[in-house]
Amino acid sequence: MTGKFGFTMAFSIVYIYTAEVYPTVLRNVGMGMCSSAARIGSITAPYVIYLGSYNKALPYILMGSLTISSSAFSFWRPSTETFQKQWSRCRNVRGCVMGCKKGNI
Numbered sequence: 001m002t003g004k005f006g007f008t009m010a011f012s013i014v015y016i017y018t019a020e021v022y023p024t025v026l027r028n029v030g031m032g033m034c035s036s037a038a039r040i041g042s043i044t045a046p047y048v049i050y051l052g053s054y055n056k057a058l059p060y061i062l063m064g065s066l067t068i069s070s071s072a073f074s075f076w077r078p079s080t081e082t083f084q085k086q087w088s089r090c091r092n093v094r095g096c097v098m099g100c101k102k103g104n105i
Contacts, residue, residue, distance in 0.1 A: 018031065019031055048062060048063065
């Protein structure tokens, strides 16, 4: 029961944190994309166990490599402050509705 409580608490914290990462203008799109990715992951996750019929270590290798690759990609993610500076410069450009074009930054 303690593990279930911890998992629920962690999910709630991650859900709130994810909403705060995106600026207000893009928050709905960002949360929708994250929710879609989570749903796809939850649909495909039960099938990972079937990889163990080919090799016992294969599910562990897959999950471990996905974890390591996602943590490696997070190093190249720009900080929130940098993104907010770019977004504020882009908002002042005439004709920029949803995102910044390459030449505007």
